[in-house]
Amino acid sequence: MISLSVIMGGMNMDVLMGRADLHMHTCASDGIPSAKQILEYVERQGVLDVIAITDHDRLDESLWAYSQRDRYAFDIIPGVEISAVRGHVIGLWVSELIPAGLSIPETVAAIHEQGGIAILAHPGEVLINGGHVLRYLRTPSVLVQWEIDAVEVFNAGTMTPGNNVVARRIMRDLPLPVVGNSDAHTLSAIGRGWTRFAGRTGADLRTALLEGHTAAEGQRWSITDYLKLSLNSTPIKRIRSSVPSSLMTPHVATTD
Numbered sequence: 001m002i003s004l005s006v007i008m009g010g011m012n013m014d015v016l017m018g019r020a021d022l023h024m025h026t027c028a029s030d031g032i033p034s035a036k037q038i039l040e041y042v043e044r045q046g047v048l049d050v051i052a053i054t055d056h057d058r059l060d061e062s063l064w065a066y067s068q069r070d071r072y073a074f075d076i077i078p079g080v081e082i083s084a085v086r087g088h089v090i091g092l093w094v095s096e097l098i099p100a101g102l103s104i105p106e107t108v109a110a111i112h113e114q115g116g117i118a119i120l121a122h123p124g125e126v127l128i129n130g131g132h133v134l135r136y137l138r139t140p141s142v143l144v145q146w147e148i149d150a151v152e153v154f155n156a157g158t159m160t161p162g163n164n165v166v167a168r169r170i171m172r173d174l175p176l177p178v179v180g181n182s183d184a185h186t187l188s189a190i191g192r193g194w195t196r197f198a199g200r201t202g203a204d205l206r207t208a209l210l211e212g213h214t215a216a217e218g219q220r221w222s223i224t225d226y227l228k229l230s231l232n233s234t235p236i237k238r239i240r241s242s243v244p245s246s247l248m249t250p251h252v253a254t255t256d
């Protein structure tokens, strides 16, 4: 198993008590569990202080989860994973959907317009980022120019071997905060990547991200997580995930 701990800002690890997983998917995009199943799992698991559900290019499940935050012992923040050109950007604390297909800096600017935080997901993943990976390695300062707020240096579900090593290399000399996430598509993958921060709440996490006092840790998904996702990836599921969110039925909140 791969485990790492990367810290920026020179803080003592003992100060970073909170644990957040800010990247996971429901069955509304390409994950398996529903938002409600995720919330109940995180409550039972009892190790995460803050989570964000970040479906691909749709916000409805995440906003529904956010509306349920008072019912749980952990904090919930709204989020989305936006498909930009040659890259995925996680927008946290956003409430309006940002269209897919913008450039990365355009996507970051749209997140900031809503007062959100923009995190570059899996920057070393060549299957998604293509030539941008080389660009990040050669000129990492472009991430600062694009006004990205934080970079995911640990992704527990990464597809390409060495992806997280490349991400750490990109971030070696950059003055940006780091995050670690599970990118969970199954319940059992939730919490396998996490961000440590001072405090316990979403507000504490936001302060830590803005001040650059975070650490990234985690372990890769288990083989079972990959198998479950593979078996769930039917042609029907793939077609469903390609339908624009505007054409899909919004989540209906239940009260049971």
Ligand SMILES: [Zn+2]
Binding pocket: 081, 088, 121, 122, 128
């Ligand atoms: Zn992604």
Ligand SMILES: [Zn+2]
Binding pocket: 023, 024, 025, 081, 183
């Ligand atoms: Zn993802």
